[in-house]
Amino acid sequence: MSFFTLFLSACSEEKKEQAEDSLSKFKSAASQAMDDAKVAASDAADKAKEMAEDAADKAEDLADDAGDALEDACEDAKEKLDLKDKDC
Secondary structure, eight states, X not given: OOHHHHHHHHHHHHHHHHXXXXXXXXXXXXXXXXXXXXXXXXXXXXXXXXXXXXXXXXXHHHHHXXXXXXXXXXXXXXXXXTOSOOOO
């Protein structure tokens, strides 16, 4: 083997090691990015669930308030009409 062949072989081996190292770093970074994305998606889902529960609670409160206001208006009307049964 000539010196040039040995040099090319050593150079190729160095390039191979560099490529393997770069690939390993890329795989690690991609894996970390996927893990981060999973955590972010889970956090977003939890936040969306919390917001939906809050919205449902507010809607229930508004419905209760509307029902109470309607009942009060009904009772007021019956009282003004001087009806015996004032329950609505």
